[in-house]
Amino acid sequence: MSMKLCVVGLGYIGLPTAVMFANSGINVHGIDVNPTVIDMIRSKRIHLHEPGLEKALEDAIDTGVFTVSMQPQEADVFIIAVPTPVGPGKTANLSQVVKAAEMLVPILKAGDLVVLESTVPPTTVESVLLPVLKQTHLVIGEQLFVCYSPERVMPGRLFHELKHNDRIVGGINLLSAQKCAELYERIVDGTIHITDTITAEMVKLMENTYRDVNIALANELARIAEEVGFNVWEAIQLANSHPRVQIHSPGPGVGGHCIAVDPWFIFEKAPKAARLIELSRITNDNVPQLISNRIREMVRNVHKPVITLLGVAFKGDIDDIRESPSLVVINELRKNGCQLKIYDPYVHQDMTDKVPTLNEAVTGSDCIVLLTDHTIFKDIDFDLIGRLMRSRRIIDTRNLVDLNRLRLSGFLCEKIGTPLAHVTMPHRLGESIRYD
Numbered sequence: 451m452s453m454k455l456c457v458v459g460l461g462y463i464g465l466p467t468a469v470m471f472a473n474s475g476i477n478v479h480g481i482d483v484n485p486t487v488i489d490m491i492r493s494k495r496i497h498l499h500e501p502g503l504e505k506a507l508e509d510a511i512d513t514g515v516f517t518v519s520m521q522p523q524e525a526d527v528f529i530i531a532v533p534t535p536v537g538p539g540k541t542a543n544l545s546q547v548v549k550a551a552e553m554l555v556p557i558l559k560a561g562d563l564v565v566l567e568s569t570v571p572p573t574t575v576e577s578v579l580l581p582v583l584k585q586t587h588l589v590i591g592e593q594l595f596v597c598y599s600p601e602r603v604m605p606g607r608l609f610h611e612l613k614h615n616d617r618i619v620g621g622i623n624l625l626s627a628q629k630c631a632e633l634y635e636r637i638v639d640g641t642i643h644i645t646d647t648i649t650a651e652m653v654k655l656m657e658n659t660y661r662d663v664n665i666a667l668a669n670e671l672a673r674i675a676e677e678v679g680f681n682v683w684e685a686i687q688l689a690n691s692h693p694r695v696q697i698h699s700p701g702p703g704v705g706g707h708c709i710a711v712d713p714w715f716i717f718e719k720a721p722k723a724a725r726l727i728e729l730s731r732i733t734n735d736n737v738p739q740l741i742s743n744r745i746r747e748m749v750r751n752v753h754k755p756v757i758t759l760l761g762v763a764f765k766g767d768i769d770d771i772r773e774s775p776s777l778v779v780i781n782e783l784r785k786n787g788c789q790l791k792i793y794d795p796y797v798h799q800d801m802t803d804k805v806p807t808l809n810e811a812v813t814g815s816d817c818i819v820l821l822t823d824h825t826i827f828k829d830i831d832f833d834l835i836g837r838l839m840r841s842r843r844i845i846d847t848r849n850l851v852d853l854n855r856l857r858l859s860g861f862l863c864e865k866i867g868t869p870l871a872h873v874t875m876p877h878r879l880g881e882s883i884r885y886d
Contacts, residue, residue: 452475452476452477453476453477453526453527454476454477454478454479454523454524454525454526454527455468455471455476455477455478455479455525455526455527455528455529455633456478456479456480456481456522456523456524456525456527456528456529456554457471457478457479457480457481457528457529457531458481458522458528458529458530458531458532458550458553458554459481459482459530459531459532459533459546459550459568460480460481460482460487460488460491460518461482461498461531461532461533462498462500462605462608462707462770463531463567463601463603463608464480464482464529464531464532464567465480465491465496465498465503465507466500466503466506466608466609466612467529467531467567467601467612468480468516468529469503469506469507469510469516470506470609470612470613470637471636471637472510472513472515472516473506473509473510473513473515474636474637475515475636476515476636477515478510478515478516478517479516479517479518479519479522479523479525480516480517480518481518481519481520481521481522481523481553482518482520483520485520488518488519488520491507491511491518492511492518494507494508494511498769498770499768499769499770499796500605500606500608500609500768501606501607501609502609503608503609506609521553522553522554522557523557524557524559525562526561526562526563527562527563527564527565527633528554528558528562528563528564528565529565529567530547530550530551530554530564530565530566530567530568531567531568531601532546532547532549532550532568533546533568533707534546534547534568534569534570534711535707535711536711536714536715540714540717540718541714541718542570542571542574542714542715542718544570544574544578546568547566547568547570547574547578547579548578548582551564551579551582551583552582552585554583555582555583555585555586558583558586558588558594559588560588560593560594561593562594562595563595563596563597563626563629563630563633564579564583564594564595564596564597565596565597565598565599565630565633566579566596566597566598566599567598567599567600567601569600569601569654569655569658569707569708569711569712569715570598570651570715571651571655571715571716571718571719572648572651572652572655572715572716572719573648573651573719574598574651575596575598575620575622575647575648575651576622576647576648579596580596580622583596590622591622591623591625591626592625595621595622595625595626595629595630596621596622596626596647597619597620597621597622597626597627597629597630597647597650598619598620598621598647598650598651599617599618599619599620599630599634599650600618600650600651600653600654601654602615602616602617602618602654602657603615605706605765605768605770606765606767606768612637612638613637613638613639613640614639614640615638615640616640616641616642616643617631617634617638617640617641617642617643618643618645618650618653618654619631619634619642619643619644619645619650620644620645620646620647620648620649620650620651621644621646621647622646622647624644627644627645628644631644652716654712655712655713655715655716656716658708658709658712658713659712659713659716659727659730661698661709662704662709662710662712662713662727662730662731662734663713663726663727663730664696664697664698665698665699665700665701665704665709665730665734666729666730666731666733666734667697667698667730668682668686668697668698668699668700669700669701669733669734669737670733671685671686671697671700671867672700672866672867673740675867675868675869676866676867676868676869676870677870678869679869680869681867681868681869682700682867682868683699683849683865683867683868686699699849700866700867701737701775701823701847701848701866702737702738702741702775702776702779702821702847702848702866703734703735703737703738703741703775703778703779704734704735704737704764704773704775705763705764705765705771705772705773705774705775705776706764706765706770706772706773706774707770707772707773710734710735710764710773711773713727713728713730713731714731717731737775738775738776738778738779738782739778739782741775741779741819741821741845741847741866742778742779742782742783742786744845744864744866745757745779745783745788745817745819745845746783746786746788748817748843748845748862748864749788749816749817749843752816752817752841754789755788755789755816755817756789756790756791756814756815756816756817756840757783757788757789757790757791757815757816757817757819758790758791758792758793758811758812758815758817758818758819759776759779759780759783759790759791759792759793759819759821760793760794760808760811760818760819760820760821760822760824760827761776761793761794761820761821761822761823761824761827761848762774762776762777762780762792762794762797762801762804762821762822763776763794763796763797763822763824764776764822765822765823766822766823766824766825766848767796767824767825768796769796769797769798771797771799774822775821776821776822779819779821780792780803790803791803791805791810791811791812791815792804792805792811793805793806793807793808793810793811794822794824795808795824795826796824808830808835809838812835812838812839813838813839814838814839814840815838815839815840816839816840816841816843817841817843817844817845818835818839818843818844818845819844819845819847820844820845820846820847820848820850820851821847821848822848823848823850827848827850828850828851832844832851832855832856832859832861833859836859836860836861842859842860842861842862843861843862843863844856844861844862844863844864845863845864845865845866846863846864846865846866847865847866849865849867851863851865853865853868
Protein backbone atom coordinates (compact mmCIF):
# COMPACT_ATOMS: atom_id res chain seq x y z
CA MET A 451 0.00 0.00 0.00
CA SER A 452 1.48 3.37 -1.05
CA MET A 453 2.07 6.17 1.43
CA LYS A 454 -0.26 9.17 1.47
CA LEU A 455 0.90 12.57 2.70
CA CYS A 456 -1.17 15.58 3.72
CA VAL A 457 0.51 19.01 3.81
CA VAL A 458 -1.21 21.73 5.84
CA GLY A 459 -0.33 25.20 4.55
CA LEU A 460 0.55 25.83 0.89
CA GLY A 461 2.72 28.91 1.18
CA TYR A 462 6.40 29.56 0.46
CA ILE A 463 7.48 26.30 2.11
CA GLY A 464 4.40 24.09 2.12
CA LEU A 465 3.67 24.19 -1.61
CA PRO A 466 7.20 23.42 -2.87
CA THR A 467 7.53 20.69 -0.24
CA ALA A 468 4.20 19.12 -1.22
CA VAL A 469 5.05 19.25 -4.92
CA MET A 470 8.50 17.77 -4.36
CA PHE A 471 7.08 14.83 -2.39
CA ALA A 472 4.36 14.33 -5.02
CA ASN A 473 6.89 14.20 -7.84
CA SER A 474 8.90 11.63 -5.85
CA GLY A 475 5.97 9.23 -6.20
CA ILE A 476 3.99 9.88 -3.00
CA ASN A 477 0.28 10.71 -3.18
CA VAL A 478 -0.01 14.16 -1.64
CA HIS A 479 -3.04 16.17 -0.61
CA GLY A 480 -2.43 19.83 0.21
CA ILE A 481 -4.76 22.06 2.18
CA ASP A 482 -4.91 25.80 2.69
CA VAL A 483 -7.51 28.05 4.29
CA ASN A 484 -7.24 30.60 1.47
CA PRO A 485 -9.73 29.74 -1.32
CA THR A 486 -7.82 31.88 -3.83
CA VAL A 487 -4.69 29.81 -3.27
CA ILE A 488 -6.67 26.58 -3.78
CA ASP A 489 -8.28 27.86 -6.99
CA MET A 490 -4.93 28.98 -8.40
CA ILE A 491 -3.23 25.67 -7.65
CA ARG A 492 -6.09 23.70 -9.22
CA SER A 493 -5.61 25.86 -12.32
CA LYS A 494 -1.87 25.02 -12.25
CA ARG A 495 -0.97 28.59 -11.39
CA ILE A 496 1.29 29.62 -8.53
CA HIS A 497 0.72 32.44 -6.07
CA LEU A 498 4.42 32.96 -5.32
CA HIS A 499 7.60 33.34 -7.35
CA GLU A 500 9.95 30.39 -7.19
CA PRO A 501 12.03 29.12 -10.13
CA GLY A 502 10.82 25.72 -11.34
CA LEU A 503 7.73 25.62 -9.11
CA GLU A 504 5.10 26.18 -11.79
CA LYS A 505 6.41 23.35 -14.00
CA ALA A 506 6.80 21.01 -11.01
CA LEU A 507 3.23 21.81 -9.91
CA GLU A 508 1.90 21.12 -13.41
CA ASP A 509 3.69 17.76 -13.52
CA ALA A 510 2.35 16.75 -10.10
CA ILE A 511 -1.25 17.61 -10.98
CA ASP A 512 -1.11 16.05 -14.44
CA THR A 513 0.16 12.74 -13.08
CA GLY A 514 -2.62 12.69 -10.50
CA VAL A 515 -0.39 12.52 -7.43
CA PHE A 516 -1.23 15.98 -6.06
CA THR A 517 -4.65 17.28 -5.05
CA VAL A 518 -5.70 20.28 -2.98
CA SER A 519 -8.69 21.44 -0.96
CA MET A 520 -9.56 23.47 2.13
CA GLN A 521 -10.07 20.39 4.30
CA PRO A 522 -7.61 17.69 5.38
CA GLN A 523 -7.94 14.10 4.25
CA GLU A 524 -6.88 10.89 5.92
CA ALA A 525 -3.23 10.13 5.31
CA ASP A 526 -0.24 8.34 6.81
CA VAL A 527 1.88 11.44 7.31
CA PHE A 528 0.89 15.04 8.03
CA ILE A 529 3.23 18.00 7.59
CA ILE A 530 2.26 21.32 9.18
CA ALA A 531 3.86 24.26 7.38
CA VAL A 532 1.85 27.31 8.42
CA PRO A 533 2.99 30.88 9.19
CA THR A 534 4.17 31.76 12.70
CA PRO A 535 4.40 35.57 12.69
CA VAL A 536 5.84 37.61 15.51
CA GLY A 537 3.25 39.69 17.35
CA PRO A 538 3.37 43.30 18.58
CA GLY A 539 5.01 42.17 21.82
CA LYS A 540 7.78 40.38 19.88
CA THR A 541 6.31 37.00 20.81
CA ALA A 542 5.38 34.18 18.47
CA ASN A 543 1.80 33.93 17.25
CA LEU A 544 1.24 30.17 17.17
CA SER A 545 -2.50 30.30 16.53
CA GLN A 546 -2.19 28.83 13.05
CA VAL A 547 -0.15 25.91 14.36
CA VAL A 548 -2.88 25.21 16.92
CA LYS A 549 -5.65 25.49 14.30
CA ALA A 550 -3.79 23.20 11.92
CA ALA A 551 -3.34 20.56 14.63
CA GLU A 552 -7.00 20.86 15.65
CA MET A 553 -8.04 20.24 12.03
CA LEU A 554 -6.09 16.97 12.07
CA VAL A 555 -7.37 15.57 15.38
CA PRO A 556 -10.60 14.02 13.97
CA ILE A 557 -8.79 12.09 11.22
CA LEU A 558 -5.57 10.97 12.91
CA LYS A 559 -5.26 7.22 13.45
CA ALA A 560 -2.84 4.76 14.97
CA GLY A 561 0.45 4.63 13.08
CA ASP A 562 0.29 8.18 11.70
CA LEU A 563 3.21 10.61 11.78
CA VAL A 564 2.77 14.36 12.39
CA VAL A 565 5.67 16.63 11.42
CA LEU A 566 5.83 20.31 12.29
CA GLU A 567 7.98 22.32 9.86
CA SER A 568 6.93 25.85 10.86
CA THR A 569 9.61 27.88 12.63
CA VAL A 570 8.66 28.07 16.31
CA PRO A 571 10.10 28.97 19.74
CA PRO A 572 11.80 26.16 21.66
CA THR A 573 9.42 23.78 23.52
CA THR A 574 6.54 24.49 21.08
CA VAL A 575 6.15 20.81 20.20
CA GLU A 576 5.97 19.84 23.87
CA SER A 577 3.89 22.73 25.18
CA VAL A 578 1.65 23.60 22.21
CA LEU A 579 1.43 20.79 19.65
CA LEU A 580 1.32 17.70 21.87
CA PRO A 581 -1.55 18.95 24.10
CA VAL A 582 -3.70 19.30 20.98
CA LEU A 583 -2.68 15.93 19.54
CA LYS A 584 -3.44 14.20 22.84
CA GLN A 585 -7.12 14.92 22.10
CA THR A 586 -6.93 11.96 19.67
CA HIS A 587 -6.60 9.66 22.71
CA LEU A 588 -3.80 7.90 20.86
CA VAL A 589 -0.67 7.05 22.82
CA ILE A 590 1.87 9.68 21.77
CA GLY A 591 5.13 8.10 20.68
CA GLU A 592 3.62 4.60 20.43
CA GLN A 593 0.48 5.00 18.32
CA LEU A 594 0.93 8.57 17.09
CA PHE A 595 4.43 9.70 16.17
CA VAL A 596 5.47 13.36 16.31
CA CYS A 597 8.51 15.19 15.00
CA TYR A 598 9.89 18.64 14.37
CA SER A 599 11.85 19.14 11.14
CA PRO A 600 12.48 22.77 10.20
CA GLU A 601 12.89 23.95 6.64
CA ARG A 602 16.37 25.41 6.04
CA VAL A 603 16.08 26.82 2.54
CA MET A 604 16.50 30.09 0.70
CA PRO A 605 13.75 31.59 -1.50
CA GLY A 606 14.84 31.39 -5.11
CA ARG A 607 16.74 28.13 -4.48
CA LEU A 608 14.06 26.10 -2.74
CA PHE A 609 14.08 22.95 -4.83
CA HIS A 610 17.86 22.70 -4.92
CA GLU A 611 18.19 23.25 -1.18
CA LEU A 612 15.28 20.99 -0.21
CA LYS A 613 17.11 18.21 -2.02
CA HIS A 614 20.75 18.92 -1.21
CA ASN A 615 20.79 20.61 2.22
CA ASP A 616 21.20 18.51 5.36
CA ARG A 617 17.95 17.91 7.23
CA ILE A 618 17.36 18.15 10.98
CA VAL A 619 14.83 15.70 12.43
CA GLY A 620 13.80 16.05 16.04
CA GLY A 621 11.51 13.38 17.44
CA ILE A 622 9.59 13.17 20.69
CA ASN A 623 11.24 9.75 20.86
CA LEU A 624 13.68 7.76 18.74
CA LEU A 625 10.97 5.84 16.88
CA SER A 626 9.27 9.08 15.84
CA ALA A 627 12.59 10.49 14.62
CA GLN A 628 13.38 7.33 12.66
CA LYS A 629 9.99 7.40 10.91
CA CYS A 630 10.48 11.06 10.06
CA ALA A 631 13.97 10.43 8.71
CA GLU A 632 12.59 7.67 6.47
CA LEU A 633 10.07 10.15 5.08
CA TYR A 634 12.62 12.82 4.16
CA GLU A 635 15.03 10.25 2.72
CA ARG A 636 12.63 10.15 -0.23
CA ILE A 637 13.53 13.69 -1.30
CA VAL A 638 16.75 14.64 0.55
CA ASP A 639 20.24 13.80 -0.71
CA GLY A 640 21.94 15.60 2.18
CA THR A 641 22.64 14.05 5.57
CA ILE A 642 19.65 13.63 7.88
CA HIS A 643 20.56 14.41 11.49
CA ILE A 644 18.42 12.90 14.25
CA THR A 645 17.93 14.70 17.56
CA ASP A 646 15.19 15.67 20.04
CA THR A 647 12.47 18.24 19.36
CA ILE A 648 13.82 21.13 21.47
CA THR A 649 17.28 20.85 19.94
CA ALA A 650 15.77 20.78 16.44
CA GLU A 651 13.65 23.84 17.24
CA MET A 652 16.72 25.69 18.47
CA VAL A 653 18.93 24.71 15.51
CA LYS A 654 16.73 26.62 13.08
CA LEU A 655 16.57 29.65 15.36
CA MET A 656 20.32 29.61 15.97
CA GLU A 657 21.08 29.52 12.26
CA ASN A 658 19.04 32.62 11.54
CA THR A 659 20.07 34.40 14.73
CA TYR A 660 23.72 33.94 13.76
CA ARG A 661 22.97 35.67 10.46
CA ASP A 662 21.00 38.46 12.15
CA VAL A 663 23.81 39.19 14.61
CA ASN A 664 26.32 39.13 11.75
CA ILE A 665 24.22 41.57 9.70
CA ALA A 666 23.84 43.83 12.73
CA LEU A 667 27.64 43.94 12.94
CA ALA A 668 27.82 44.81 9.23
CA ASN A 669 25.20 47.55 9.61
CA GLU A 670 27.06 48.99 12.58
CA LEU A 671 30.33 48.91 10.65
CA ALA A 672 28.57 50.75 7.82
CA ARG A 673 27.62 53.58 10.20
CA ILE A 674 31.20 53.68 11.50
CA ALA A 675 32.53 53.82 7.92
CA GLU A 676 30.35 56.83 7.17
CA GLU A 677 31.73 58.72 10.16
CA VAL A 678 35.36 57.58 10.14
CA GLY A 679 35.88 57.73 6.39
CA PHE A 680 36.32 54.35 4.69
CA ASN A 681 34.41 52.12 2.27
CA VAL A 682 32.80 49.35 4.31
CA TRP A 683 32.12 47.23 1.22
CA GLU A 684 35.81 47.12 0.35
CA ALA A 685 36.78 46.62 3.99
CA ILE A 686 34.38 43.67 4.40
CA GLN A 687 35.65 42.09 1.20
CA LEU A 688 39.23 42.36 2.43
CA ALA A 689 38.38 41.16 5.93
CA ASN A 690 36.62 38.15 4.42
CA SER A 691 39.81 37.18 2.63
CA HIS A 692 40.89 35.86 6.04
CA PRO A 693 39.99 32.14 6.18
CA ARG A 694 38.21 32.42 9.54
CA VAL A 695 36.20 35.61 8.87
CA GLN A 696 32.85 35.86 7.06
CA ILE A 697 31.15 39.21 7.66
CA HIS A 698 27.80 39.63 5.93
CA SER A 699 26.76 42.69 3.93
CA PRO A 700 25.00 45.77 5.34
CA GLY A 701 21.76 46.98 3.79
CA PRO A 702 18.49 48.84 4.41
CA GLY A 703 17.53 46.46 7.21
CA VAL A 704 16.65 42.79 7.55
CA GLY A 705 13.55 41.17 6.07
CA GLY A 706 11.92 37.85 5.41
CA HIS A 707 10.02 35.60 7.75
CA CYS A 708 13.18 33.97 9.11
CA ILE A 709 16.04 36.31 9.97
CA ALA A 710 13.84 39.23 10.99
CA VAL A 711 11.62 37.04 13.18
CA ASP A 712 13.42 33.97 14.52
CA PRO A 713 15.75 35.74 17.00
CA TRP A 714 12.71 37.06 18.85
CA PHE A 715 11.59 33.46 19.42
CA ILE A 716 14.78 32.82 21.40
CA PHE A 717 14.47 36.13 23.23
CA GLU A 718 10.87 35.26 24.14
CA LYS A 719 12.05 32.18 26.05
CA ALA A 720 15.18 33.63 27.68
CA PRO A 721 15.04 37.45 27.66
CA LYS A 722 17.65 37.98 30.39
CA ALA A 723 20.20 35.71 28.73
CA ALA A 724 19.59 36.83 25.11
CA ARG A 725 20.99 40.36 25.42
CA LEU A 726 23.21 40.27 22.33
CA ILE A 727 20.33 38.78 20.32
CA GLU A 728 17.99 41.56 21.43
CA LEU A 729 20.54 44.29 20.68
CA SER A 730 21.17 42.90 17.21
CA ARG A 731 17.45 42.81 16.45
CA ILE A 732 17.05 46.41 17.61
CA THR A 733 20.09 47.45 15.56
CA ASN A 734 18.70 45.93 12.38
CA ASP A 735 15.14 47.12 13.03
CA ASN A 736 16.41 50.70 13.35
CA VAL A 737 18.15 50.75 9.97
CA PRO A 738 15.05 51.48 7.81
CA GLN A 739 14.37 54.56 9.94
CA LEU A 740 17.95 55.73 9.37
CA ILE A 741 17.53 55.16 5.63
CA SER A 742 14.28 57.15 5.49
CA ASN A 743 15.94 60.00 7.40
CA ARG A 744 18.82 59.94 4.92
CA ILE A 745 16.40 60.08 1.97
CA ARG A 746 14.58 63.07 3.40
CA GLU A 747 17.88 64.82 4.03
CA MET A 748 18.94 64.19 0.43
CA VAL A 749 15.86 66.03 -0.92
CA ARG A 750 15.61 68.59 1.88
CA ASN A 751 16.11 71.55 -0.45
CA VAL A 752 13.80 70.26 -3.21
CA HIS A 753 10.29 71.74 -3.43
CA LYS A 754 7.71 68.92 -3.23
CA PRO A 755 10.24 66.20 -4.04
CA VAL A 756 9.28 63.01 -5.87
CA ILE A 757 11.12 59.95 -4.54
CA THR A 758 11.51 56.71 -6.53
CA LEU A 759 11.93 53.55 -4.48
CA LEU A 760 13.32 50.59 -6.41
CA GLY A 761 12.52 47.30 -4.73
CA VAL A 762 9.89 46.12 -2.25
CA ALA A 763 10.95 42.46 -1.82
CA PHE A 764 13.25 41.82 1.12
CA LYS A 765 15.95 40.28 -1.12
CA GLY A 766 16.87 40.14 -4.77
CA ASP A 767 15.05 38.26 -7.53
CA ILE A 768 12.10 37.08 -5.42
CA ASP A 769 8.59 38.40 -4.75
CA ASP A 770 8.54 37.90 -0.98
CA ILE A 771 7.81 41.13 0.92
CA ARG A 772 7.32 39.60 4.39
CA GLU A 773 9.01 41.80 7.01
CA SER A 774 10.73 43.71 4.18
CA PRO A 775 12.61 46.82 5.36
CA SER A 776 11.36 48.54 2.21
CA LEU A 777 7.87 48.56 3.72
CA VAL A 778 9.16 50.42 6.79
CA VAL A 779 10.97 52.97 4.60
CA ILE A 780 7.79 53.47 2.56
CA ASN A 781 5.65 54.00 5.66
CA GLU A 782 8.13 56.42 7.24
CA LEU A 783 8.33 58.52 4.08
CA ARG A 784 4.54 58.57 3.74
CA LYS A 785 4.17 59.70 7.35
CA ASN A 786 6.37 62.65 6.47
CA GLY A 787 4.26 63.56 3.45
CA CYS A 788 6.71 62.46 0.74
CA GLN A 789 5.45 61.80 -2.77
CA LEU A 790 6.52 58.30 -3.81
CA LYS A 791 6.83 56.15 -6.90
CA ILE A 792 7.51 52.48 -6.18
CA TYR A 793 8.73 49.89 -8.66
CA ASP A 794 9.49 46.20 -8.20
CA PRO A 795 9.38 43.90 -11.25
CA TYR A 796 8.88 40.80 -9.07
CA VAL A 797 6.15 42.03 -6.72
CA HIS A 798 2.76 41.96 -8.44
CA GLN A 799 0.38 42.64 -5.58
CA ASP A 800 -1.43 45.95 -5.52
CA MET A 801 0.23 48.70 -3.53
CA THR A 802 -0.38 52.43 -3.25
CA ASP A 803 2.10 54.46 -5.36
CA LYS A 804 3.37 51.34 -7.13
CA VAL A 805 3.90 51.78 -10.88
CA PRO A 806 4.30 49.09 -13.57
CA THR A 807 7.48 50.24 -15.33
CA LEU A 808 10.89 51.61 -14.46
CA ASN A 809 10.49 54.53 -16.85
CA GLU A 810 7.25 55.56 -15.17
CA ALA A 811 8.90 55.25 -11.77
CA VAL A 812 11.76 57.62 -12.60
CA THR A 813 9.96 60.16 -14.79
CA GLY A 814 9.88 63.47 -12.93
CA SER A 815 11.72 61.97 -9.95
CA ASP A 816 14.16 63.88 -7.76
CA CYS A 817 15.79 60.90 -6.05
CA ILE A 818 16.18 57.18 -6.77
CA VAL A 819 16.65 54.84 -3.80
CA LEU A 820 17.88 51.31 -4.45
CA LEU A 821 16.32 49.16 -1.72
CA THR A 822 16.39 45.63 -3.17
CA ASP A 823 19.29 43.94 -4.94
CA HIS A 824 17.36 42.61 -7.93
CA THR A 825 19.80 41.61 -10.67
CA ILE A 826 17.90 43.72 -13.18
CA PHE A 827 18.69 46.87 -11.17
CA LYS A 828 22.42 46.32 -11.70
CA ASP A 829 21.91 46.80 -15.44
CA ILE A 830 19.98 50.08 -15.33
CA ASP A 831 21.18 52.64 -17.88
CA PHE A 832 21.44 55.62 -15.56
CA ASP A 833 22.48 57.94 -18.38
CA LEU A 834 19.11 57.28 -19.99
CA ILE A 835 17.23 57.24 -16.69
CA GLY A 836 18.78 60.56 -15.70
CA ARG A 837 17.20 62.28 -18.69
CA LEU A 838 13.76 61.33 -17.40
CA MET A 839 14.36 62.65 -13.88
CA ARG A 840 13.61 66.17 -12.71
CA SER A 841 16.83 66.24 -10.69
CA ARG A 842 19.53 63.59 -10.42
CA ARG A 843 19.99 62.07 -6.98
CA ILE A 844 20.53 58.47 -5.95
CA ILE A 845 20.94 56.57 -2.69
CA ASP A 846 22.29 53.03 -2.96
CA THR A 847 21.60 50.77 0.02
CA ARG A 848 22.78 47.57 -1.70
CA ASN A 849 26.14 48.40 -3.31
CA LEU A 850 24.69 48.05 -6.80
CA VAL A 851 26.12 51.12 -8.58
CA ASP A 852 29.46 52.76 -9.30
CA LEU A 853 29.34 56.11 -7.52
CA ASN A 854 32.18 57.63 -9.52
CA ARG A 855 30.54 56.81 -12.86
CA LEU A 856 27.20 58.23 -11.72
CA ARG A 857 28.83 61.41 -10.47
CA LEU A 858 30.39 61.88 -13.90
CA SER A 859 26.84 61.60 -15.28
CA GLY A 860 25.70 64.46 -13.07
CA PHE A 861 24.18 62.52 -10.18
CA LEU A 862 24.39 63.53 -6.56
CA CYS A 863 25.16 60.12 -5.04
CA GLU A 864 25.28 58.46 -1.66
CA LYS A 865 25.93 54.83 -0.76
CA ILE A 866 25.49 53.46 2.74
CA GLY A 867 28.77 52.44 4.32
CA THR A 868 30.81 55.06 2.49
CA PRO A 869 32.01 58.40 3.89
CA LEU A 870 29.47 61.15 4.42
CA ALA A 871 29.97 64.42 2.58
CA HIS A 872 31.98 66.01 5.43
CA VAL A 873 34.38 63.05 5.69
CA THR A 874 37.39 62.81 3.37
CA MET A 875 38.80 59.47 2.25
CA PRO A 876 42.55 59.11 1.72
CA HIS A 877 41.96 57.42 -1.67
CA ARG A 878 39.21 56.91 -4.24
CA LEU A 879 36.12 54.87 -3.28
CA GLY A 880 36.34 51.20 -4.09
CA GLU A 881 40.10 51.24 -4.81
CA SER A 882 42.89 49.80 -2.73
CA ILE A 883 46.27 51.45 -2.26
CA ARG A 884 48.85 48.97 -3.49
CA TYR A 885 52.59 49.09 -2.97
CA ASP A 886 54.78 47.30 -5.51
